[in-house]
Amino acid sequence: MKADYTGAVVLVTGSGSGIGRASATAFGRAGATVIVADISEDGGKAAVDSITQAGGIAEFRHGDVADEDSVRSLIEGIVADHGRLDVAHNNAGVEATTVRLADLDSQEWRRVVDINLSSVFYCLKAEIPAMLAQGGGAIVNTASISGLIGGYTLACYTATKHGVVGLTRAASMDYADQGIRINALCPGLVDTPFLANLPAPAVDRLINGIPMRRMAQPDEMAQAVLWLCSDAASYMQGHALPVDGGTSLGGTTTY
Numbered sequence: 001m002k003a004d005y006t007g008a009v010v011l012v013t014g015s016g017s018g019i020g021r022a023s024a025t026a027f028g029r030a031g032a033t034v035i036v037a038d039i040s041e042d043g044g045k046a047a048v049d050s051i052t053q054a055g056g057i058a059e060f061r062h063g064d065v066a067d068e069d070s071v072r073s074l075i076e077g078i079v080a081d082h083g084r085l086d087v088a089h090n091n092a093g094v095e096a097t098t099v100r101l102a103d104l105d106s107q108e109w110r111r112v113v114d115i116n117l118s119s120v121f122y123c124l125k126a127e128i129p130a131m132l133a134q135g136g137g138a139i140v141n142t143a144s145i146s147g148l149i150g151g152y153t154l155a156c157y158t159a160t161k162h163g164v165v166g167l168t169r170a171a172s173m174d175y176a177d178q179g180i181r182i183n184a185l186c187p188g189l190v191d192t193p194f195l196a197n198l199p200a201p202a203v204d205r206l207i208n209g210i211p212m213r214r215m216a217q218p219d220e221m222a223q224a225v226l227w228l229c230s231d232a233a234s235y236m237q238g239h240a241l242p243v244d245g246g247t248s249l250g251g252t253t254t255y
């Protein structure tokens, strides 16, 4: 299935790397004007170069999703320059330190809540008025299967991703009758630099818990995002879509 985004203005946050970069690349291939937003200028510009070299239209804009003013001016700038915002993939996020809850530092808690959860609120708050003014739009928030199930030593990350799922559901109900569709993507384990801090044996153990026995490639997430934002998914509203090789099914791995 091929979605056509010709003429659409698409924002992808955290698109200097990993899932966001794959999403920006796929939207670029599908004809969109892609706004690559990231806190990392190097990553963002590299993503733009590869999209434009492949014949797509993309531009880099610096943005820190944990900073409400930065998010507001990013989105106001896009609307001022392009006249609209058709699709937003609110994707930027970080890993949290893996420790049991009582050992979790409060500063680390606030850092991760700001980047993973408050960020999505700031993005939605700025994107929705722009979409209402033009009569509609589609938004996908990157959550995680950690937004659906628990995880050992992952209290902070898990709480932020459950928060993203909750925010997605509530926001989608507020605007479902005004032409804005808001859904969440819940990736399982995806082969990106995000996993760089995990020791190889830990990655192997995680892979062993995946029914498909492999990590996803970032483009497998991008294809789900393009579908969720397309007219092919016109009745998808407020859902948290696991794209996880079956990990969140909760089956036991006994062999």
Ligand code: NAD
Pocket: 013, 014, 015, 016, 017, 018, 019, 020, 037, 038, 039, 040, 043, 063, 064, 065, 066, 091, 092, 093, 094, 095, 115, 142, 143, 144, 145, 186, 187, 188, 189, 190, 191, 192, 193, 194, 195
């Ligand atoms: P990644 O580290 O490859 O990319 C994350 C990008 O976000 C980077 O380019 C980084 O510079 C950017 N970023 C970080 N903080 C930012 C900020 N404050 N403002 C703007 N940009 C910022 O990671 P990824 O694997 O592509 O992760 C993307 C999203 O997917 C995250 O929300 C993550 O929680 C989620 N996710 C990842 C996995 C996985 O296994 N990789 C699984 C589930 C969910």
